[in-house]
Amino acid sequence: MIDWVILAASAVKMLIMIAIVMGIAIILTWVERKQSAVMQDRIGANRADILGLRIIGLFQPFADAIKMITKEDFIPPFSNKFLHTLAPVITFFAVLVVFAVIPLGPPLEIAGRTISMQIADINIGLLFILAFGGLAVYGVVLAGWSSNNKYTLLAAVRGSAQMISYEVCLGLSLIGAIMIYGTLDMTDMVLQQSGYWFGWIPRWGIIMQPLGALLFLPAAIAENKRVPFDLPECESEILGYHMEYSGLRAGMFMFAEFIEIIFIAALFTVIFLGGWQIPYLYWDGFHWPWGGMWYLPFWFVKTLEFLALFGKIAFMIYFMILVRWTLPRFRYDQLMRLGWKYLLPLGVLNLAVTGVVLVIIGRI
Amino acid sequence: MQKKVTNITFNPGFKENIYYPEVFRGLWITNRHFFVNMWRHTLNLFGIRTKVRPAVTYQYPEDPRPAHYRLRGRHRLTEKQNGAMRCTACMLCETICPCDCIHIVPGESPDPHIEKFPEEFTIDLLRCCYCGFCVEACPVDAIRMDVTRTEMAGYTRDIILTKELLLGKVKAHPWENWIAEGVEEKAG
Ligand code: SF4
Numbered sequence: 392m393i394d395w396v397i398l399a400a401s402a403v404k405m406l407i408m409i410a411i412v413m414g415i416a417i418i419l420t421w422v423e424r425k426q427s428a429v430m431q432d433r434i435g436a437n438r439a440d441i442l443g444l445r446i447i448g449l450f451q452p453f454a455d456a457i458k459m460i461t462k463e464d465f466i467p468p469f470s471n472k473f474l475h476t477l478a479p480v481i482t483f484f485a486v487l488v489v490f491a492v493i494p495l496g497p498p499l500e501i502a503g504r505t506i507s508m509q510i511a512d513i514n515i516g517l518l519f520i521l522a523f524g525g526l527a528v529y530g531v532v533l534a535g536w537s538s539n540n541k542y543t544l545l546a547a548v549r550g551s552a553q554m555i556s557y558e559v560c561l562g563l564s565l566i567g568a569i570m571i572y573g574t575l576d577m578t579d580m581v582l583q584q585s586g587y588w589f590g591w592i593p594r595w596g597i598i599m600q601p602l603g604a605l606l607f608l609p610a611a612i613a614e615n616k617r618v619p620f621d622l623p624e625c626e627s628e629i630l631g632y633h634m635e636y637s638g639l640r641a642g643m644f645m646f647a648e649f650i651e652i653i654f655i656a657a658l659f660t661v662i663f664l665g666g667w668q669i670p671y672l673y674w675d676g677f678h679w680p681w682g683g684m685w686y687l688p689f690w691f692v693k694t695l696e697f698l699a700l701f702g703k704i705a706f707m708i709y710f711m712i713l714v715r716w717t718l719p720r721f722r723y724d725q726l727m728r729l730g731w732k733y734l735l736p737l738g739v740l741n742l743a744v745t746g747v748v749l750v751i752i753g754r755i
Numbered sequence: 756m757q758k759k760v761t762n763i764t765f766n767p768g769f770k771e772n773i774y775y776p777e778v779f780r781g782l783w784i785t786n787r788h789f790f791v792n793m794w795r796h797t798l799n800l801f802g803i804r805t806k807v808r809p810a811v812t813y814q815y816p817e818d819p820r821p822a823h824y825r826l827r828g829r830h831r832l833t834e835k836q837n838g839a840m841r842c843t844a845c846m847l848c849e850t851i852c853p854c855d856c857i858h859i860v861p862g863e864s865p866d867p868h869i870e871k872f873p874e875e876f877t878i879d880l881l882r883c884c885y886c887g888f889c890v891e892a893c894p895v896d897a898i899r900m901d902v903t904r905t906e907m908a909g910y911t912r913d914i915i916l917t918k919e920l921l922l923g924k925v926k927a928h929p930w931e932n933w934i935a936e937g938v939e940e941k942a943g
Pocket residue numbers: 848851852853854855856857878882883884885886887888889890
């Protein structure tokens with residue numbers, strides 16, 4: 392028997408998730424422009440208007456979309472047409488599908504059933520993410536190779552080298568967290584972070600795994616190919632793997648990048664920032680560690696948790712855009728040195744220390 | 756004379772090689788800029804402390820950057836009080852022009868008291884280097900360069916000022932857009 396409630400709930404969750412992700416990604420293009428402008432003492436895009444209404448440039452994404460859709464979509468005659476068309480689709484698919492395992496909140500009880508706030512409540516969530524994150528390499532390689540252009544091919548080689556190197560660091564930095572939580576399931580991971588040390592330090596991943604968090608962020612940004620790791624893209628100087636793309640296809644590469652920002656922010660939030668948890672907030676209100684409590688209605692607590700998740704994700708997005716507009720690009724040798732000679736040994740060290748500590752406190 | 760040379764050696768150690776301390780220092784600076792500027796934007800929105808500018812941007816067409824009073828803009832020919840041209844076609848400006856872009860065709864003046872006047876007076880703006888020598892050379896203050904006329908973009912290669920344009924008799928030449936008019940109005 393098919394459980395229709397679960398099926399319907401999944402469909403609704405999918406729609407909501409795609410709507411949220413796409414919506415945020417569209418707004419992100421605006422946020423990135425504005426935030427970088429304010430950081431650099433500028434004003435930023437503020438001219439796009441509808442009937443003279445400007446609202447600080449919020450219509451800029453629509454103008455961009457219209458520009459991209461109406462642009463000539465040129466497929467170079469010397470390219471491999473099938474793969475050339477496939478590459479942006481793979482990139483887009485790989486970054487969108489991993490949202491299936493990001494939990495949007497604690498499980499809900501509806502009609503006697505427990506409905507998890509994940510689209511796919513599979514217990515290998517993190518493996519699923521790493522596997523599909525690895526798929527993104529194909530988008531880069533195929534885009535570079537199928538364009539039949541030397542520059543894009545070189546960029547694709549750079550890109551695949553970078554992504555494969557940093558995938559190692561990405562996995563290693565997460566294994567420490569996996570050892571502590573003892574699970575790969577994303578919802579479980581968040582629930583594991585609910586306790587407190589000494590009764591008042593929240594047991595978030597970033598406090599238990601500070602080195603893991605510090606290693607995860609650069610590896611994830613390198614996976615996303617953003618500055619300072621934008622060697623495969625670098626549109627303006629040494630040319631990127633999507634040089635032969637135009638119009639909506641180039642837009643898909645760009646859009647996939649923005650979606651991956653959201654994804655990395657969500658992943659970091661879930662693994663290291665306690666997901667939807669707010670310190671000292673239980674199902675019936677705040678229990679302060681110094682005694683006393685505030686009672687809050689159930690729906691209010693749920694809303695707070697939802698808002699907390701989005702607040703944390705927004706903070707991480709802010710942080711990533713901050714990084715992107717602050718740091719200069721790595722040279723190729725610096726990139727490889729950082730990845731293999733510093734991040735990787737530190738990741739192994741993190742792993743060893745975590746293991747020793749777990750043995751000492753008797754969890755293994 | 757031997758210049759004093761200072762050699763700065765930079766040996767990146769472990770701290771620089773793992774990047775984190777330096778990266779966070781840089782992030783702190785940009786982060787501070789962001790929040791300081793946001794604070795100023797917010798204050799300005801409510802009309803408080805509008806003297807402190809949150810951005811260095813000039814909102815150009817509406818709010819152009821103030822020009823220096825000695826800026827040399829587009830040329831203009833002046834007139835006498837009776838409306839006749841001041842220029843006596845003495846050719847001094849054409850002679851001194853380093854870019855060879857002024858072209859004057861002198862003619863007999865209709866006024867019996869005046870010997871010559873320019874029948875044609877053209878300046879090829881794309882050759883002009885805005886040195887201002889023509890203004891200095893003119894003995895009768897017949898040619899001037901205005902501070903406010905700085906917008907001279909065009910879509911073609913023939914941005915040539917004729918006598919009518921220089922005298923301001925003809926306006927709305929394709930490349931003389933509305934911005935210049937607005938700026939002139941603002942400048943009074
Ligand atoms: S400004 Fe200089 S270059 Fe231009 S017309 Fe006058 S003399 Fe010639």
